[in-house]
Amino acid sequence: MRRTLFDSLIHRPFTERLTLAEDPELARMAASLDAGARRRLGRSLAIRTVDAGSCNGCELELNALSNPFYDLERFGLRIVASPRHADVLVVTGPVTRNMAAALLRTYEAMPAPKWVVATGDCAVCGGVFAESGACLGGAAAVVPVDLHIPGCPPTPTQMLAGLIALMGP
Amino acid sequence: MTFAFLTGQPVAAHRLWPRLVVTEETWSRAADRLGRGALSLLGLWGEADQVHMAVADATDAEAIRVLTLPCPGRRYPSVGQRHAPAIRLERAAADLYGLQPEGLPDTRPWLDHSAPGYAFLPVEGENLHEVPVGPVHAGIIEPGHFRFTADGETVVRLEERFGYAHKGIERLLSGASLDKAARLAGRCSGDSTVAYALAFARAVEAALNWEPPPRAVWLRALMAEMERLANHLGDVGAICNDAAFAIMLANCSVLREAVLREAAVTFGHRLMMDRVVPGGVVADLGAGAGPRIASLAAEIRRRFRPLVGLYEKTASLLDRTVGTGFLRPALAQQFAAGGYVGRASGRSCDARRWPGYAPYLALNFEVPVLPDGDVHGRLWVRVLEIEQSLQLISQIVVLMPQGDIRSDQPPPIAVAEGMALVEGFRGDILVWLRIEADGRIGRCHLRDPSWFQWPLLEAAIEGNIIADFPLCNKSFNCSYSGVDL
Numbered sequence: 092m093r094r095t096l097f098d099s100l101i102h103r104p105f106t107e108r109l110t111l112a113e114d115p116e117l118a119r120m121a122a123s124l125d126a127g128a129r130r131r132l133g134r135s136l137a138i139r140t141v142d143a144g145s146c147n148g149c150e151l152e153l154n155a156l157s158n159p160f161y162d163l164e165r166f167g168l169r170i171v172a173s174p175r176h177a178d179v180l181v182v183t184g185p186v187t188r189n190m191a192a193a194l195l196r197t198y199e200a201m202p203a204p205k206w207v208v209a210t211g212d213c214a215v216c217g218g219v220f221a222e223s224g225a226c227l228g229g230a231a232a233v234v235p236v237d238l239h240i241p242g243c244p245p246t247p248t249q250m251l252a253g254l255i256a257l258m259g260p
Numbered sequence: 261m262t263f264a265f266l267t268g269q270p271v272a273a274h275r276l277w278p279r280l281v282v283t284e285e286t287w288s289r290a291a292d293r294l295g296r297g298a299l300s301l302l303g304l305w306g307e308a309d310q311v312h313m314a315v316a317d318a319t320d321a322e323a324i325r326v327l328t329l330p331c332p333g334r335r336y337p338s339v340g341q342r343h344a345p346a347i348r349l350e351r352a353a354a355d356l357y358g359l360q361p362e363g364l365p366d367t368r369p370w371l372d373h374s375a376p377g378y379a380f381l382p383v384e385g386e387n388l389h390e391v392p393v394g395p396v397h398a399g400i401i402e403p404g405h406f407r408f409t410a411d412g413e414t415v416v417r418l419e420e421r422f423g424y425a426h427k428g429i430e431r432l433l434s435g436a437s438l439d440k441a442a443r444l445a446g447r448c449s450g451d452s453t454v455a456y457a458l459a460f461a462r463a464v465e466a467a468l469n470w471e472p473p474p475r476a477v478w479l480r481a482l483m484a485e486m487e488r489l490a491n492h493l494g495d496v497g498a499i500c501n502d503a504a505f506a507i508m509l510a511n512c513s514v515l516r517e518a519v520l521r522e523a524a525v526t527f528g529h530r531l532m533m534d535r536v537v538p539g540g541v542v543a544d545l546g547a548g549a550g551p552r553i554a555s556l557a558a559e560i561r562r563r564f565r566p567l568v569g570l571y572e573k574t575a576s577l578l579d580r581t582v583g584t585g586f587l588r589p590a591l592a593q594q595f596a597a598g599g600y601v602g603r604a605s606g607r608s609c610d611a612r613r614w615p616g617y618a619p620y621l622a623l624n625f626e627v628p629v630l631p632d633g634d635v636h637g638r639l640w641v642r643v644l645e646i647e648q649s650l651q652l653i654s655q656i657v658v659l660m661p662q663g664d665i666r667s668d669q670p671p672p673i674a675v676a677e678g679m680a681l682v683e684g685f686r687g688d689i690l691v692w693l694r695i696e697a698d699g700r701i702g703r704c705h706l707r708d709p710s711w712f713q714w715p716l717l718e719a720a721i722e723g724n725i726i727a728d729f730p731l732c733n734k735s736f737n738c739s740y741s742g743v744d745l
Contacts, residue, residue, distance in 0.1 A: 146449060193424070
């Protein structure tokens, strides 16, 4: 144990500087958010995730956000256990019929102001499951979506870019 | 020998193992043998007017059969009434294809949640209370519902309810082109995307007598081992984290990230989605990739060893894992549980060895089997398999032949059927499919290893405290999406 802890003292941190490419689409979506509400929250967002029927690929990359390379929390973003504590709802998956009610109830349990981020192609538009009768074709079918992060799955860097855009300049 | 009693009309177009159309009597006799442990169940799935099951005699590689019972009346004798592992499969087939298993003790819907209310099994006794958990969980995990009944802190019963991630994958597969179907199969369970794509590709190739080039076969194995390595590294860290030992998660996730980044550089996708396709693969190693991957394997081995030492020397952590969530070997055997769940409870199994597929027969590796049966055992099987995958990766990059990475599809002539078994990180994945004369998928069934592991978690948690459930659950790490289809 001592050895491992000591190693981490002399080793350079794994955490990387984040360089984000300019994405006009992301900037446009972020600019449309209510600036006043954003000011009230400051530069810190609590995030609740709901898997609305994803293949679990997006969950793998959401979990990677907390690894030492990406270290989500340095940006003031953190994942919370309850919707009651959350400002942002991250939705993954094509929203199956069987998850629609749970997704809506999670959203309704969040205090306002609140935002919804559809993460991954499935949550954005249904992805490869868009035509399925068992799916509703994305997060927007159940909750109002503020930001889209496409990708199958989006990389941790793409997810970070989206979430940081939400906090504004 | 075991199959001498299994007589039926063989279906000519089915490869690699025979498919027999049987009578109701033979079907019931097979169910009987399953119940007595003479055979293991590999899968059970439905179609419009027939039901299929794949059975195996694990002592003989030739001994896999698919049995088909035509049921024009949409009724068939339940296998689940004699052999419990079939129960959820039969409930799913009833929801998806309206086939009624006669005599099935549990006829509640499984994937279909449209009916209001769901009658959880009654629990009787004094001082019991229920704790409902899910489908939305506190962490970043998939949706599922767990209904605990506890006496104080001790769990006396856990009942699982799934289907929340039901996307209708098999319905979408029917009528899909091979390209589209391969993409769907690769999204049945995202953490096993390579294994699923490989199982699907092998089933298509078996059906069409389609030979992928030798180099593609080796590249597939390289991707499959990188996927296994990344998942096991993530699991070892996550299991320790569920015992509040976060330093293991941080360090293991650094190693996992290194594997994913190498996958992104070499194959163009961190999880290697859509890289394995029928007929071969779509990405080859670039200049210098072979030596780079070999040195990554050496580097991970060097950095993982002290982490294993840390786990072994931390008594407070071992106190949580040793003896927790014990799975009886007899149950693992009855359910033919694959992967670390089966192997940590003494079950010798690995689809790479049995029934086996290329190129693993040309590679040196061991299949670790432990008698422990607890959280520690399942973690330790992963530790040993990480070492095996690292060795396999080092061998593969050296031994890989040169040549093409994809071959052309032979023209479809008639209806063809194929089946494949592939070892994913959590166990054996079965894919069965029928390709119609127009080259499209007629019916495709994907059977996740978790079908035979989830029910065992209900048994393993009994007598443990609720607070140890995350630990037990993570040590199983079953797929929700994979069984919800």
